[in-house]
Amino acid sequence: MLGKKRKLGKKIDELNVGDTYETSCEVKDKDxxxxxxxxxxxxxxxxxxxxxxxxxxxxxIVPSIMLQGMITSAVSMHLPGPGSHITYQEIQYPVPVYHYETLHLLFKIEAIDEEENLVHLQVKGTNASDEEVMSGKLHVIAPYEPDSLNSISLENFY
Incomplete structure (x- = not known):
């Protein structure tokens, strides 16, 4: 892990109200x-x-917590992305999701609290029939820029 550069997600100053991310997920037996x-x-x-x-x-039907995993994955990998952390979630599942369905997820930034490094996201999930199968809101801490390893390792020399 050390020495391998990994790209962080978008930091708070790179995000804007109205930014969106869309993805599709298929529910497979393996999963x-x-x-x-x-x-x-x-x-x-x-x-x-x-x-x-x-x-x-x-x-x-598909367990609702498994659907939550699809939401978490999209937040962790795309909006805001790697380095982010969900601190609050309120999700509703009005219609069941069945095996082998393909879901369409839409994430939208509703508000940004730069002081708290917090992003308020809205999520909506629909099935192939365009029925809403999940909806809700999330509060997500955006990725932090890590301190430089050089500044920490050389702090005794300044």
Missing amino acids: LLIYLGLTDDANPLYLQHDYASRTPFERP
Whole structure:
């Protein structure tokens, strides 16, 4: 890790109210199985077709926390990007997401608090039928410019 340069996301002074980021995510069996294995979540609504078919959902649905992971990934990798951190989130899931669906996510900067290095984001997710499957708001700390290693390692010489 050391010595390998990695690009940070946009710092607070590089962001503007109204900036957006859009992406699409496909829900795959592989991702569902990894999630269920990591969390030891045995909810039959997520994987068992025979159980889910006898519910109002009619077929297995995607766990909402897995959808949250798609949101987190987009924030961590794109807006603001690497080095950012979500401190608050309020997400609603009005319509279930089913296996194999492709979701379209739209992120928009609603406000910026430069003093706190905080970005207020709005997120909206839709499925292929353009139904809103998730919406909400996030507060995200933008990446900080790290202190120079040279200034720290040579501080005794100044």
